[in-house]
Amino acid sequence: MAGRRGGASVPTLILASVSAIAISAPALAETVRPSLNLYGMTGLIDMPSAQDQPDAQISLSYSYFGSTQRRNFSFQILPRISGAIRYSTIDNWGQNDEDTGVYNPNYDLFDRSFDVQFTLLREGEWRSWTPAIALGFRDFLGTGVYSSEYLVATKTIQDFTVTAGLGWGRLSRTNTIGNPFCEVANSFCDRDNDFGEGGKLSADTFFHGQNVGVFGGVEWRTPIEGLSLKVEYSTDDYKREQKSPSSDFEVNSQVNVGAEYRIRPGIIVGGYYMYGSSVGFNIALSGNPLRPLVPPDFGTGPLPVNPRAANAPMGTNWASNPQSIDQLASALAEILNAEGMRLEGFHAQPGGRTVEVAITNNRFQSDPKAFGRTARVLAAGLPASVETFRITAVQDGLRTTTVTINRTDFENEIARPNAGQESWDTLEISGATPHMPDNAWRREAYPDFSWSLVPAPFLTLLTPGDPIRIGLNIDLDTNTYLAPGLFVTANVSQPALNIPDDPGPSETALPPVRSDSPRYYSGYAPKIPELSLNYLFKLNENTYARLSGGLLERMYGGVGGEILWKPVDQSWGVGADINWVAQRDYDDPFGFDYYDYNVVTGHASLYWDTGYYGLEAQIDAGRYLAGDWGSTFTLTRRFPNGWAVGAYFTLTDVTEDDFGEGSFDKGVSLEIPFRWTVPFETRANNTIALTSVSRDGGAQLTQSNALYPIIRNYDRNRLERNWGSFWQ
Structure with missing residues (x-):
């Protein structure tokens, strides 16, 4: 029901999907997409542009220059709305030690940030000569390191794309004019850059500050297919990155130049000369849920439909x-x-x-x-x-x-x-x-047994000191069906490659219900993520129920139940779950003694299929694993082919100080169907969770057999949207 948020390491085959972009068969022809900047959003080099990506486009990118590395995940959420989640490393940032107060010039900053951009006007939409215009918010849900807002216009003139814009916050450091909003209220002239633990909406700083920066640039798509040249004037002076005595990054010029080459649709690499002092690099991998990586192989066609003969025997x-x-x-x-x-x-x-x-x-x-x-x-x-x-x-x-x-x-x-x-x-x-x-x-056929043995690459993100780790587990997943709806699930995971060591206990003001999750993924000993007995059944035509007991997930064991009311003709449903769980030992699959912690957790949930671009909303309200009370809000865009991209945030009665970095739980989830990457039919999906950081406030129990995901695709609205495949 509520809560399916994983820990710091999430087994996933997203890496296989990304790799398939590079090695798959020749892709279907597509219009050349606008390029991405070093922040992973559509733009020039370090500056944004007003263009947007094709609807639903998903991109993973990595950029590096000077002392800065950025790992970006971006998504064209709707045709006029795009967003990104970013994890940055800034070497030699310099900061006072929290315990001693002594300044450490070699301190490296690990920063998380979120961006969103709204297309106000598309190119030529109003008049043939009008440019595209966009309004963007950079780092609006982060620590404020990159906090800025911008209004930008872009116009394509034959092979040239020209961009100019106004920037506030970090984008107002050079080439400035006075902030016009200061004429509206004096308060707009002041901008507070203290974001505390970060992770909060910084709306009170939007369009604030004494100055506005004027930035711009040009991209030229050369006659050489796939090659583009860029030049821009940046209004970011990177003053904070140069503050530490240990920093060797310098800004000698506000002009950046670069070249990008599209190796094939979906893969772009770029090289740049940044701020008159540093060489930069960027690689971006892109795909679109609406366009599979490989052409479909329809295999054997369906049986023919032949009308019954007029004289066919009608005996009963x-x-x-x-x-x-x-x-x-x-x-x-x-x-x-x-x-x-x-x-x-x-x-x-x-x-x-x-x-x-x-x-x-x-x-x-x-x-x-x-x-x-x-x-x-x-x-x-x-x-x-x-x-x-x-x-x-x-x-x-x-x-x-x-x-x-x-x-x-x-x-x-x-x-x-x-x-x-x-x-x-x-x-x-x-x-x-x-x-x-x-x-x-x-x-x-009872008892009936099914199993799968698969390599499970995993991607560990957003962990200070180890910002990105790619490893491999071998997972054995089994189900033993004893009767209709009654089955035993047993999962065994064998760590195989690049597995992290035990990081030790976390520092937290709350019970370590999720902050210790890296310990459960460490070491090469076999793990048992789940060993549970489940019974799924219906009470009537519209009401579903579930009972579960055993080792429910990697960190918890216990018993629980769930009920869901979801009529097939209705776009919304309600449900509730309640569970008594105890925290498992991280080093003993059957032990519960190390933490000696148990809790009753559960939520009431509302599910709503909006019918708008596949958007699905979910609200969960109740008690979380740390004993805190609050609500989780989730918005997911689902595609007919099984793709899903969602974002969530949780607000509970845990204070910002007790929660720690990030202030409250938030993150992004991604579901990728195998069918998108292979030519044959399959129902297998893989899920990755990109969380801002693993914390204990707002932590939910992961339930592999939650009811709503099981029955989601069988209501009238979803069947109608996908009915075009009925005759295939």
């Missing part, structure tokens, strides 16, 4: 003959298995006019495609007397949604040009009943 005696039912269900199960579906149950109503099948989709990322393939199998294999197909989707043992299809309509629609819309208009969708009738045919 088979519907009351158990032997006929068993033979028919077994034959359908074999055909469906070849299509990637598993037949869980089969029931023919008396009279032989209506048949219900329950299926688990093991193959297709798109569930409407699974419904369509199943309908084709039923049309080919059921007796001619059957006029109504009822197809119920089963996920993790839960009966979710039933799609009712009229067979005659189905047979007639296949040849029509608007078959997709007609099929949607003529079907019925309802919440599935908790169980099939007692006399239904059921798959006899």
Whole structure:
């Protein structure tokens, strides 16, 4: 229900996806995208521009010059809104020691920051000659090291892109004019740069300061394909980076020049001469959820749909003959298995006019495609007397949604040009009943066992002293199904490559419910992230429930339960979960003695599919692992192909001082479907969490079998958005 935030190290195959950008087959042709600056946002070199990326574009970039390194993750959130999360290292920043107060000139700063940019006007949108105009906020949710706002305009003139803008805060250090907002109120002339622990919205500093900087530059796309040259005037003087006596970075000029080369769509490298003193470097990897890395291989086509013959036998005696039912269900199960579906149950109503099948989709990322393939199998294999197909989707043992299809309509629609819309208009969708009738045919396969053994690269970010670490685990994931909805999950992880050592206990004013998470990922001994018994079931057509017990996640074991009310025709749902958990030992998979800590945690949750660009909102309110009370707000953009990019923040009654760096919990999550990177069908997804820092306030329990993610894709709104794949 609430809370699925991981620890400091998150097993993920995002690295495989990023690498695939570089090694995949030749990419589909695309329009040359605007380039990224050293902050990972669309721009010149160090300055921003008013251009935006294609909708949903995702980029990972790394830049370096002088004493500064930046690791950026950026996303075109909506067609006119882009954002970035950044982790920077600034060598020899210099700072007073917190314990002794003695100044340390060799202190290296590890800084986290968030950016957002709004496109106010696209190029040529108002008049053919008008430029693009954007309003941006840099480091608006960080420590304030890069805090700045800007209003920028960009115009393309043949092969040249010209940019000019006004900057406040850090972008107002040189080439300045007076701040026009000072004429509105004297308070605008003062800018407070003390952000405390950071991580707070710095709205009270927006557009403040005595001066405004005027910056600009030009990008030239040369006749050499993929090569661009850039020059800019920067209004950032990097004064703070030069403060420490140990710093060897100097600013001798405000003019930066550089060259960038697009190796292929998705990979750009750049070299620069920065501030008259330093050589800089940038590499950016980009992909788009709306465009797969490799062309799809549709494999074997679906079964043909042939209308029943006018003289087809319409006898119905088979519907009351158990032997006929068993033979028919077994034959359908074999055909469906070849299509990637598993037949869980089969029931023919008396009279032989209506048949219900329950299926688990093991193959297709798109569930409407699974419904369509199943309908084709039923049309080919059921007796001619059957006029109504009822197809119920089963996920993790839960009966979710039933799609009712009229067979005659189905047979007639296949040849029509608007078959997709007609099929949607003529079907019925309802919440599935908790169980099939007692006399239904059921798959006899319990106990049933499934497993996977996969390499699991992981990316450790945002850890001071070790800002980025790439390593490898080998993960064995198993599920033993004892009955419908009842199963044991067992996961074993073997650290294999570049595993960190135990960093020791964290310094925290709260119970170390998450700040000690790096200890649980350290060392080469095998780990057991999960060993749990779970029971998922329905109370009625709209209400789902779950009971779980055992080692629930890497850091906690205990017992818990969850309930969810989500009608299939409704865009929102509500739920609640409650758990009693104890903190596991970091060095003993079955021990609970080291921390001797337990807590009751739980949340009430509201889920809402907004229907706008795939945006999904979630609010969780309740008690967290450290015993604090508060709420988590999550906004996620989900794509029909399984991609999802989300951001969240949590506010609780933990004070800023007790929480520590970052002031409150916040972060970004990313879900990547394997289907995006490979030519064959698969439902496998991988998740990475980019958190600002692992802290104890607002920490939630990770639950691998939470109900809403299981049933999310089976309501009317999501099925309709993806129904175009029904006939594929």
